[in-house]
Amino acid sequence: MSRQYELDDTSVVVVIGSGAGGGVIGAELSRQGIDVVCLEAGPRLTLADFVNDEALMFRKLTWLDPREGSGDLNPGLPAYICKTVGGTTVHWTALAMRPLADEFAALSKYGAIAGADLKNWPIAYDELTRYFTKAETKMGVAGTNGWPYHPGSNNYKVLESGARKLGYQEIDMGHLAINSVARDGRPKCRQIGFCKSGCAIGAKWSTLYTEIPRAEATNHFELRPESMVVGLNHSPNGRMTSVVYADKKGVLHEQKARAVCVAANSIETPRLLLNSASNLYPDGIGNGNGHVGRYYMRHVFAGVAALMPGPVNFHRGIQQAGSISDERYHESGRGFASGYHMEGAPLSPERLAFVLDADGWGKGYTDLLEQYTNFSACLIIGEDLPDPDNRVQLHPSRRDSFGLPIPTIHYDYHANSMAMREHAQTAVSRIYDAVGAKRTFRFGAPPATHNLGTCRMAADEKDGVCNALGQVYGTSNLFVSDGSQFVSSTTANPTLTIVALAMRQADHLATRMSRREL
Amino acid sequence: MKNMFRISAPDNHNLTRRKLLRSATLILALVTTSTRGLFARPQADDGGAAEEHLQQTLVRLARLLFPHGALPSGPYEDIAKALVSRAATDADFAESLQAGVAELDAGNPSPWSGRDEAGQLEAIRELEGGAFFRLMRTTTIEHLYRNNEVWQLLGYQGSSVEFGGYVDRGFDDIDWLPGTSAQQ
Numbered sequence: 001m002s003r004q005y006e007l008d009d010t011s012v013v014v015v016i017g018s019g020a021g022g023g024v025i026g027a028e029l030s031r032q033g034i035d036v037v038c039l040e041a042g043p044r045l046t047l048a049d050f051v052n053d054e055a056l057m058f059r060k061l062t063w064l065d066p067r068e069g070s071g072d073l074n075p076g077l078p079a080y081i082c083k084t085v086g087g088t089t090v091h092w093t094a095l096a097m098r099p100l101a102d103e104f105a106a107l108s109k110y111g112a113i114a115g116a117d118l119k120n121w122p123i124a125y126d127e128l129t130r131y132f133t134k135a136e137t138k139m140g141v142a143g144t145n146g147w148p149y150h151p152g153s154n155n156y157k158v159l160e161s162g163a164r165k166l167g168y169q170e171i172d173m174g175h176l177a178i179n180s181v182a183r184d185g186r187p188k189c190r191q192i193g194f195c196k197s198g199c200a201i202g203a204k205w206s207t208l209y210t211e212i213p214r215a216e217a218t219n220h221f222e223l224r225p226e227s228m229v230v231g232l233n234h235s236p237n238g239r240m241t242s243v244v245y246a247d248k249k250g251v252l253h254e255q256k257a258r259a260v261c262v263a264a265n266s267i268e269t270p271r272l273l274l275n276s277a278s279n280l281y282p283d284g285i286g287n288g289n290g291h292v293g294r295y296y297m298r299h300v301f302a303g304v305a306a307l308m309p310g311p312v313n314f315h316r317g318i319q320q321a322g323s324i325s326d327e328r329y330h331e332s333g334r335g336f337a338s339g340y341h342m343e344g345a346p347l348s349p350e351r352l353a354f355v356l357d358a359d360g361w362g363k364g365y366t367d368l369l370e371q372y373t374n375f376s377a378c379l380i381i382g383e384d385l386p387d388p389d390n391r392v393q394l395h396p397s398r399r400d401s402f403g404l405p406i407p408t409i410h411y412d413y414h415a416n417s418m419a420m421r422e423h424a425q426t427a428v429s430r431i432y433d434a435v436g437a438k439r440t441f442r443f444g445a446p447p448a449t450h451n452l453g454t455c456r457m458a459a460d461e462k463d464g465v466c467n468a469l470g471q472v473y474g475t476s477n478l479f480v481s482d483g484s485q486f487v488s489s490t491t492a493n494p495t496l497t498i499v500a501l502a503m504r505q506a507d508h509l510a511t512r513m514s515r516r517e518l
Numbered sequence: 519m520k521n522m523f524r525i526s527a528p529d530n531h532n533l534t535r536r537k538l539l540r541s542a543t544l545i546l547a548l549v550t551t552s553t554r555g556l557f558a559r560p561q562a563d564d565g566g567a568a569e570e571h572l573q574q575t576l577v578r579l580a581r582l583l584f585p586h587g588a589l590p591s592g593p594y595e596d597i598a599k600a601l602v603s604r605a606a607t608d609a610d611f612a613e614s615l616q617a618g619v620a621e622l623d624a625g626n627p628s629p630w631s632g633r634d635e636a637g638q639l640e641a642i643r644e645l646e647g648g649a650f651f652r653l654m655r656t657t658t659i660e661h662l663y664r665n666n667e668v669w670q671l672l673g674y675q676g677s678s679v680e681f682g683g684y685v686d687r688g689f690d691d692i693d694w695l696p697g698t699s700a701q702q
Binding site: 152 | 582655660664671673674678683690691692693695
């Protein structure tokens, strides 16, 4: 039994969310002797709950509370986030990739782009680098710290072979936060597949079975699962005083707080700030300049499937089948800013049937599907741009079961993304053609799992929601601790950066607390 | 500028005005708050013939949408059963299902189920892009490609944790690629 705190204990830091942001900051604070209550909307599952069944695990892990999407989004499922202890670290494919220094200086590197409000990150890259190293060590990232890369799977080998023929150089199985050797009390990967359905043996890093139990063992941390935060209370001078949440029976509780870290993913984090409007914050906390919810970014995300001349069996093994990074670099003359990675990824029979041709049916179509074992597939992940009109807002009339406005998400693809997508899908198709693909098929993006930027950092209060340490402007003790802080999406999968920022923020909080500033 | 672009918007693809009108009608049927329904109201005294007709039509339709010659009818019957059972508790859904089948039957003296395969396929093509077509395509995919019999037919091996993963079961056994070197 871990420590339990009273609701009126004003000494605790309340962390909202238990994933890459919240789980990490909770563990880092408690490790330094700071008392933490972590409120997580989802249930606490165990490894025994993780079965190799995509459809079943989708229902168990997904945040399915009502939301509405508009623009280029699936209206009913506009974005994918998790509602479970561990958050998206249960679902992620574990690619722990560092963004490049340039990618934190989007405005300087790419110049101004119409339809986007580019800014540089207000953080020195050297400082981030230090935390990337700490994060990689914490997470056990293969290919760092002397841990070997994972062996190449069939799907990887197809891509690697084609990429080498075309002269690509930066090809590897990826910096995966999956144990390539037994370590940290967790086993080595057994190439199970189903990484996105929760790793059934715990070889993949997830806060569910790393940071959270470690935090509990410090005796400075209490996790309250199935606790949905509905609002923040504050003093007249902008100090957060308590967090209101509903337990699984819907009963409301008020937990007093010394400081509050919000890490509820880039849809629920701005929603909470907006839903906590008050006399002091008439448009929502931190929204004095109207930035909360804006600059919603995903990644430029699409795929190519290829029918190969022989068996690939891409369903076997680690789902994230390597990455090819040669195209990530910004180059003038390509018709778009920034770049993208090509990342191998399998499709289940169901996904293949849905995406190979979004309207496909009939004998010709099932003849293709029956060649399932001969398919290979690859996703492209590219930098998305911060468009102020892509945003999370509160629905004017629809309410959830707590009576709160549901979030709406509007997103339109930027012309830059369309040009990049075309370039990237052509590049992947060429890779497949180089190894004798019989046919290639381009497919569009499912609801995004990378949700970023809706409470962005800014050096100047008028440009964003929080400062370079994630502290929300106009408050003395409220921090954004997840991917909402991102100023730009970078070309890299976001989790490593989220973890690094959370570790950095924890150090900052601990220092200020030791000086009695918080 | 931004609104010029759409990714993966199949509803905007290749749609005739007639099909658009039809899907609009079906969407209206789906959102109507009517409490009437095919099975929610007392059945007409037809000895279950209407339900039988519906069931048979849906089984045939599912097979023509995703025909796998080697597959027995069981998996296709499961799809029809799932749709019919949802219709039994959801009057609006029942109405839209009925409307979809009526659409298939329309425009020809013989009901869709009595036509030859070419005629049946032609009628499905007429429905492409509409709400009923999308419902049938989605439902069929979700059932068929989560079915173990179908997985075996496709060579998809599915759950592996109980066998110790794929680490010793061919995750890296590709043998037809020249010059591959897995990362060490």
